[in-house]
Amino acid sequence: MTERDGTLDGVHRRNLSKLLGLVHLDGPLSRARLTTLTGLNRSTVAALAGELVDLGLVVERAPDPTNRVGRPSPVIAADPRVLALAVNPEVDAVTIAAVALDGSVARRERVEVDHLLAPDEVAALVAATLERWRSSHLQSSRFLAVGLAVPGLVRASDGMVRLAPHLGWADAPIRTLVEQATQLPVTVGNDASLGAVAEHLFGAGRDVDDLVYLNGGASGIGGGIVLGGRLVGGAGGYAGEFGQNRPGIALTADRRADGGVLEDEVSRARLLEVAGLTTADEPTLAAALADSIRPGVAQELARQRRILATALANAVNALNPSLVVLGGFLATVADSDLAALEAEVAEQAMPAAFEQLAIRTAALGEDRLMIGAAEAAFSSLLADPLAGLPIGPVHEQR
Amino acid sequence: MTERDGTLDGVHRRNLSKLLGLVHLDGPLSRARLTTLTGLNRSTVAALAGELVDLGLVVERAPDPTNRVGRPSPVIAADPRVLALAVNPEVDAVTIAAVALDGSVARRERVEVDHLLAPDEVAALVAATLERWRSSHLQSSRFLAVGLAVPGLVRASDGMVRLAPHLGWADAPIRTLVEQATQLPVTVGNDASLGAVAEHLFGAGRDVDDLVYLNGGASGIGGGIVLGGRLVGGAGGYAGEFGQNRPGIALTADRRADGGVLEDEVSRARLLEVAGLTTADEPTLAAALADSIRPGVAQELARQRRILATALANAVNALNPSLVVLGGFLATVADSDLAALEAEVAEQAMPAAFEQLAIRTAALGEDRLMIGAAEAAFSSLLADPLAGLPIGPVHEQR
DNA sequence: TCACATTTGGGGTCAAGGGCAACATATTCG
DNA sequence: CGAATATGTTGCCCTTGACCCCAAATGTGA
Numbered sequence A, B: 001m002t003e004r005d006g007t008l009d010g011v012h013r014r015n016l017s018k019l020l021g022l023v024h025l026d027g028p029l030s031r032a033r034l035t036t037l038t039g040l041n042r043s044t045v046a047a048l049a050g051e052l053v054d055l056g057l058v059v060e061r062a063p064d065p066t067n068r069v070g071r072p073s074p075v076i077a078a079d080p081r082v083l084a085l086a087v088n089p090e091v092d093a094v095t096i097a098a099v100a101l102d103g104s105v106a107r108r109e110r111v112e113v114d115h116l117l118a119p120d121e122v123a124a125l126v127a128a129t130l131e132r133w134r135s136s137h138l139q140s141s142r143f144l145a146v147g148l149a150v151p152g153l154v155r156a157s158d159g160m161v162r163l164a165p166h167l168g169w170a171d172a173p174i175r176t177l178v179e180q181a182t183q184l185p186v187t188v189g190n191d192a193s194l195g196a197v198a199e200h201l202f203g204a205g206r207d208v209d210d211l212v213y214l215n216g217g218a219s220g221i222g223g224g225i226v227l228g229g230r231l232v233g234g235a236g237g238y239a240g241e242f243g244q245n246r247p248g249i250a251l252t253a254d255r256r257a258d259g260g261v262l263e264d265e266v267s268r269a270r271l272l273e274v275a276g277l278t279t280a281d282e283p284t285l286a287a288a289l290a291d292s293i294r295p296g297v298a299q300e301l302a303r304q305r306r307i308l309a310t311a312l313a314n315a316v317n318a319l320n321p322s323l324v325v326l327g328g329f330l331a332t333v334a335d336s337d338l339a340a341l342e343a344e345v346a347e348q349a350m351p352a353a354f355e356q357l358a359i360r361t362a363a364l365g366e367d368r369l370m371i372g373a374a375e376a377a378f379s380s381l382l383a384d385p386l387a388g389l390p391i392g393p394v395h396e397q398r
Numbered sequence C: 001t002c003a004c005a006t007t008t009g010g011g012g013t014c015a016a017g018g019g020c021a022a023c024a025t026a027t028t029c030g
Numbered sequence D: 001c002g003a004a005t006a007t008g009t010t011g012c013c014c015t016t017g018a019c020c021c022c023a024a025a026t027g028t029g030a
Helices: A008-026 A031-038 A042-054 A119-135 A174-182 A191-202 A268-275 A282-291 A297-319 A329-336 A338-348 A368-383 B008-026 B031-038 B042-054 B119-135 B174-182 B191-202 B268-275 B282-291 B297-319 B329-336 B338-348 B368-383
Strands: A058-061 A075-078 A082-089 A093-100 A105-112 A142-150 A153-155 A160-164 A169-172 A186-190 A211-217 A220-227 A323-328 A358-361 B058-061 B075-078 B082-089 B093-100 B105-112 B142-150 B153-155 B160-164 B169-172 B186-190 B211-217 B220-227 B323-328 B358-361
Touching: A008 A031, A008 A042, A008 A058, A008 A075, A008 A368, A008 B008, A031 A042, A031 A075, A042 A058, A082 A119, A082 A368, A093 A119, A093 A368, A105 A119, A105 A368, A119 A142, A119 A174, A142 A174, A142 A191, A142 A368, A153 A186, A160 A174, A169 A174, A174 A186, A186 A191, A186 A368, A191 A211, A191 A220, A191 A323, A191 A368, A211 A297, A211 A329, A220 B297, A268 A282, A268 A297, A268 A329, A282 A329, A297 A323, A297 A329, A297 A338, A297 B220, A297 B297, A323 A329, A329 A338, A329 A358, A338 A358, B008 B031, B008 B042, B008 B058, B008 B075, B008 B368, B031 B042, B031 B075, B042 B058, B082 B119, B082 B368, B093 B119, B093 B368, B105 B119, B105 B368, B119 B142, B119 B174, B142 B174, B142 B191, B142 B368, B153 B186, B160 B174, B169 B174, B174 B186, B186 B191, B186 B368, B191 B211, B191 B220, B191 B323, B191 B368, B211 B297, B211 B329, B268 B282, B268 B297, B268 B329, B282 B329, B297 B323, B297 B329, B297 B338, B323 B329, B329 B338, B329 B358, B338 B358
Parallel strands: A082 A142, A142 A186, A211 A323, A323 A358, B082 B142, B142 B186, B211 B323, B323 B358
Antiparallel strands: A058 A075, A082 A093, A093 A105, A153 A160, A160 A169, A211 A220, B058 B075, B082 B093, B093 B105, B153 B160, B160 B169, B211 B220
């Protein structure tokens, strides 16, 4: 792959990749539009598109009725029958989805579990689901890859889950297990990192190349960093674990936890407590907090917001992103008084860095992790459409 | 540039760039070695090398006498007559150097100044020095570009210095000024960011693709981040300002400054104070601290080390680098008890992230900023050797 | 209403340019 | 002199791009 870079078909592969990436991210595009976007010759685009059609990756359909002068241009779209299987194992359930190359979620299933699943149990469940879906109404489709979003530390090099405390996994070779069970290429990523990718490509961070994503979950705070349009992994792929950071806490009265770790100070559990709840999903918690007249609710929200602001300012100073995306209960904390949060960040961040900064809450809903995991699964295909196609060109029968 | 990407000569340009980059970074290489490193065909490498020779960017010399079997292979080396002018304006002096494409510093001059220079004064000084050097013994060389390392916030898009408090600059269009004065393309960067680049390419961070660099100077703490082998700029190019961060301070007794900003807590001024000095250069301060039996010296070093450890752990959790490089007085603080610093970082960083981490002090001396600035100045040439050559191909006369 | 101009874009052919394979040759060591 | 390593040269292949012609839509005037 890295060897074939300076050669002729390197160009060809890159062009195929560029075309496929465009229709994947921007949706259906006319061939004429593709020529202008790629800067390539019409003939070249036509040839490339034809090749992608032969590979079964895109479909070419009749021109959209446009009320303009001139010959209509055929529309190229990602083939919705090209699927990735996205998997998110969690404490109480495993969510599995079939995500198409056009970004749509073709099917989605949440399998509740009564005990913590071991890695091999997850692999078996994934394989069984895959088999079931293949033989049901997704027959005309083909699954090219599997992507897992795991709540824990994932080593990028080999897809090993180093530590996933809530799942009870340590050094779990989940990639190998799922690969053996499904006979498909598997990618594994940290859930928050994949959420960051999803928000970057399809959510609040569209058209933004430098963003920090922070997600507040039941078990802590995870994050992902996109800089220059690329997910930042770091040396081992563990980057983005802001939850373990120790931000400065200006008011000693604001301290709760001993170590001063962000996810101990800013936590869903503390919000549930002041709301007088024991368990709730995110909208319920948000509503309860908004409506509550209980003493301490506003104070606790403000306290967590102050600490969050310092953590965000630290990240902004270090990374100078143009966007911070907050998800999960952090969105709830932010929404409780967005102006105050922004003011507190502005106070602690460098002015030059803050002036380009926007703070938004996550735009994607529950599909976020599925889309992020599928994106990771598709990434090698998108980078080089000719490599790694398991079954080779698809010859249409007519 | 972005348009010519998928085309034929895009390959050619990339291959030229790859070859030039290799001899630039790794020093002289035999043509045979280049073929294996690039993965290209021998014929191709020969043609490319010849082209670079014609462009006056590399020289091809007789094979090194190697005592091995086989035909000797000609050696390709970056042409030492290709120069960039590196400039570092500081409070008390302006340092200017001629840095060659092979990494050597051909000439270096420190111009002491008796008042803070305004941006246009710096531009005039640079132009005058350039003229002087051109007409003296650097006649056979040619200056291709100018790189400035500025102690302040530099907007990447247009080389505007947004704020350089110690120079007294605000919104100074230094790039335009120097470009007009010298008639050369100019790049401007933050001094610490360029130091990070230099350490990454030629110093303690060779062969390391993910590093965080922190430099302790008289006026504060600056930093630079290299991830995936690339300098991280962020949206505006201001990334790396760790000095403005607020790390958690575990012991309330350790707090000194009100805001809790890193560079107020961990500062050279406080070290000078406990050492009983008013002013000193870095080696003097380090020696004084090491020899001192004054009360409080060890305590202050330990205090600063504890806070620095938290700041480093925060960076490690967020970015998962494989190396942290400490320069300036931070190297002094670290060297006072490196094992303790490592232990304190280990305690506060995620184990998975810490296990791949090394903490080192900067390897490059005073030339660091010159090399970093020159690297930035050369970057466009290295990225595309055919573009931006001001005077076109050099035709050798024989 | 119908022919015709205008505009936009597809199809096909051929040329150009860059990299590669193959064959022949050169240089050093044992 | 043979083995090993590496260069030089020539012809070929492959991909892109330019060119010419045609196709499909809209608008217009007799």
